Amino acid sequence: MDEEVALTVSASTAPPQDEAPAPAAGPPQESTTTDDTTPEESTPPATDQKRRGADTRALTQMLFAELKDLEPGTPEHHRVRGALIEANLPLVRYAAARFRSRNEPMEDVVQVGTIGLINAIDRFDPERGVQFPTFAMPTVVGEIKRYFRDNVRTVHVPRRLHELWVQVNSATEDLTTTFGRSPTTAEIAERLRITEEEVTSCIEAGRSYHATSLEAAQEGDGLPGLLDRLGYEDPALDGVEHRDLVRHLLVQLPEREQRILLLRYYSNLTQSQISAELGVSQMHVSRLLARSFARLRSANRIDA
Template sequence: MAVSSETSLTLTYSAGAGAARLPELADLPVIENPSAVAPQDARELARALLVRLADLEEGTPAYSYVRGTLIELNLSLVRYAAGRFRNAKEPMDDIVQVGTVGLIKAIDRFDPDRGLEFSTFALPTIIGEIKRHFRDTTWAAHVPRRMQELRLTLVKAQEELEQRLDRAPTVAELAERMEVSEEEVVESMTATNAHTAGSLEMRLADDSPDSTLMRRLGYEDSRITRVEDLESLKPLIAALPERDRLVLSLRFVGELTQAQIGERLGVSQMHVSRMLSRTLAKLRAELTPED
């Protein structure tokens, strides 16, 4: 491989490692530390390696060697692309890992005969892979794709306007900057809340150690239903004959037995039982009328 004089000053080649075991790569330099290669040198080497990769058979040791070297030489592109998402809540290591997948796809798809600079071709592929990761795997709830993509635009617009205005931008200012309607900006802000989900066991700030989010959530209180039933019963009980109201009061307020009620009213226990059954059946029918 032809190497420029500038490249030879910054790289150290050796005849060991992979190339020594692969005769078809004998003319290629072995890069002992690809991460230490200067950007200009990396571009020159990548251009030559991509041409060679196109001539090698996929799956061969030589192909794997050249492909792996290309990946290491171009990791700076991945880090550059990942830096655009530094404000995301995802760990940077995860974003770089996803971006590396995009780099590998770009290497596999690149056609040297088209005359394009590899970085020009690879960068959109890497960024697209990272965006796809955020769109498909990092949302706690399903959100339409347009809203997911609009959220990324919203974050960028907020950062730019905050720096320019030295304050938080309004919805109208964001809509103008993003060239969308104010309703879409509000929807995008709402969609942002679906990106992450907190644990129900999460302790709330400035609260006692046993105060969790679960304790703040609403739940069905059976006592509310009881209050509603009592309020509905009041007019129905008021409409009963006085003797029936007295029996209900002695039984359920005074908590007397049927025998005690019978003694007080001078009737048999059986008679009290029939009165209670009749009165309760009437109240139940009026409280829950059939449709």
Template sequence: MRQPVGPAEVRYSSRAEAPAAGALDADHADAAGGASAVGSESDSDVLDAADLDPFDPPEQRTGIDRATSRALLDLLARLDPDDPERAEARNRLTTLHLPLAEHLARRFAGRGEPYEDLVQVATIGLIKAIDRYDPGRGAEFSTYATPTILGEIKRWFRDKGWAIRVPRRLQELRLSISSATTDLLQQLGRSPTIAELAQATRTTEEEVLEALETAAAYSTVSLDSPEPGENAPSTIDTIGHDDEALEGVENRETLARLLAGLPERERRIIVLRFFRGMTQSQIAGEVGISQMHVSRLLSRTLIQLREGMFR
């Protein structure tokens, strides 16, 4: 993934471009070291309590200047969307809160994706949070931004995880069905029916079935992975390839059918020319027509056969 993070932003390729105040403290660095353990969480997991702890907000753990952040957010809310100062304030807020995006991206570092790509996606979520934040509601920005950033990262993983491109509404409905199935299983003491799942998710039975069918597209298998069993070949070794000899058989069978459908004279000219190797003059003497007539018939018949072969 190498797309810009926004129309007015630049991509930050390293921590060096963020403010000095953005360095993580020792406790945060230790916590980030365990990110691989978080990598196994499901897309439907709730936020970590630490991310929303009012006594230990992310600003303190990431060294963000809260006073500067509040001033810029207030300024952003007052400025007109077309005001050049607004774009500058937006960029400064993105830079200021980049450590928060990096902190949240690090939680997903054990899932096989480059860390800088995770930071890029987290930064997109950060920018969305900046654009949507309303200082008048009284919530701390980090408290508002954290679920927005995590949601952006999780949606990105969900999109990348599907072997076949499945509409996002079906992806999210499938997750809702999974959650509803667990709840109904506990309530009913049995597996829920399609109708019960549709009622729980406020959708139709057809939509539930469609979402359940997409489960087969949710994962991919490496072609280099071995088949089950000892000393088994890899998957790619069991995949067939084009057989030129078989293709030749198919072409001959098709040609034989087309030749059988030709008028007697045209079929005889083709046989004499290509199976007996006779010249057009020899064919003219054999058939009893002029060489020019043989040439015209031969050309027309070959066009007819070629069209039949590729039809």
């Protein structure tokens, strides 16, 4: 990407002097400025910016008119195409400035936007009567958004959630300006007419640009890594395989013996309590338990 943009822009040259339109003839204008102020210094910045924009649009129209009659791949076509790219780079920088809060190097964003500008130049048809900046801006912005969606995010979120996150971010800035403080989730939801759960999901999606290792040390607080703070020994973890094995063996016992084992080892009842529960003697409960253990040991596939 960098090589294509660099080669295209570096190959561009300004149009020849004889191709530039001659200034309109007319009587010289009298300067109304004082001796201490030159005409250039008296021009307001906004007026100067509008003049540069008009000059860029006029140059763009002239270059597209010239490009239409050139054969693609020829040196002249390459020269005029490069001049169009160079003349409209301020449009790319303007579009890239909208993404300055994404914590990405602005040079990378401008390069991606320049790819969108090149695509817009190759597809633009001057005969449709549309100004080139109006046609090119969606293409440039779309290319930048695609870059963030496909290459920057560590965790890819659904497209609808990503688009809604943009609206939540914009509403947050507007409400912060209005209230002079950070808005609550309920205020953002009311502004966008969505649920608070959707706002919370969007905020979480906005944090998915970069992932941090659980083993990375926390900066600034002096605490160990997140894994060391979240990890703990589960006392029931070792019994998972045992419970699965017992569940497989219990189904092989008669129903009454299954109930006796459940009362003894899951309900923690004594043999005398079990005998009172079932209406049998304690000795009979003891014999049933012993017989059940013998059957379980003989059916245990691990011991076998």
